[in-house]
Amino acid sequence: MSAWQVRRVVCFGWLFSLALGWCWGSAHAQLSSEHDQLRLNQIQVIGSHNSYHLAPEPELMKFIELGGKRVAESIDYTHPSLTEQLEQGIRQFELDVYADPVGGLFANPLGLQMLRDAGKEPRYAPNRDGKLTQPGLKIIHEPNFDYATRNETFLDALQEIDRWSAEHLDHVPILVLVELKEKSAVASPLKFVPFDRPQLLAVDAEIRQGIATQRLLTPDDLRRGEATLRDAIGKHGWPQLKDCRGKIFFALDNEGALLDRYLEENPALEGRVMLASVAPEHPAAAFRKLNDPFGQFDEIRKSVEQGLIVRTRTDASTLQARKNDTTQRDKAFASGAQFVSTDYWNPDPRFSDYQVRFENNKFVRINPNVGPTQ
Secondary structure, three states, rough: OOHHHHHHHHHHHHHHHHHHHHHHHHHHOOOHHHHOOOOOOHHHEEOOOOOOEEOOOOOHHHHOOOHHHHHHHHHHOOOOHHHHHHHHHOOOOEEEEOOOOOOOOOOHHHHHHHHHOOOOOOOOOOOOOHHHHOOOEOOOOOOOOOOOOOOOOOHHHHHHEEEEEEEEEEEEEEEEEEEOOOOOOOOOOOOOOOOOOOHHHHHHHHHHHOOOHHHEEEEHHOOOOOOOOHHHHHHHHHOEHHHOOOOEEOOOOOOOHHHHHHHOOOOOOOOOOOEOOOOOOOOOOOEOOOOOOOOHHHHHHHHHHHOOOOEOOOOOOOHHHOOOOHHHHHHHHHHHEEEEEEOOOOOOOOOOOOOOOOOHOOEEEOOOOOOOOO
């Protein structure tokens, strides 16, 4: 091999290693093993909002705009698959779930009927694999018009996350927020199924079916023999990363009456699968949903200082992306909330350069408020 050929090989290898390092650094930039002594509440993570969501197709958007242009603009975002998100670095999901114990409730949405009545062949046809006609929990944002989804069933989404986790056993724990829905945002001919106790037990059962036991982190795991979660977190703290890498844990996104039903007979989440957003003095206190980093900034900071894990949001309804407004993002980062959700970890070039990532394109970092130096 000539000297020129050697230089060419070396140069190619150098460029390849740079490219590989960039891909790995941007897509998998997580905390390394040197950070294994950190506790789960001492990190800060970028997550996705409505993680399954596909924007309604243009012809359907025209119908939605009849209800207001701003309504249509608020749902004009599309996310890649859950697997692609995990590959990019996302470590928190949000899934909206409807009960459908008989099957078929959401198989023929009103918007689809309107498209076909207008002579338009839809680009996205729900129930493409017949899964919407089967009994079980379904993932949909709004079942009449905003029904396009990457994962039609809750179980499919769970199994997709579990498959990826099984292939990346050292990943930072993944939080899955579950919002249970019993109604539509618009007038609907559908008869929704309420989440009574049997349906709530069905949610827990599907999670246990979709996520392998060895990868599931439950409230009972966190309790460690204490009477309440609040006692356990106060006495033992959250597990260290070395003890919970490769784990997946869940939190109920709902509050109010539905939350009360989930806690009924299980005030400290005994035997339950999901954490719950409750006040710091509650027996089940471990997690809080505080989505407004402006109005709830002090409350977020205090909750984090009290040892709770908090989820907040950096943007909503495409507003920040359209204005390239980073003020809510920066406030969310500064709050110390451990999980910060966005629709724009990748920018949407139709709107602006607005993007939500930490320094050096990272998706996980040491929490600036409760890290080891705090």
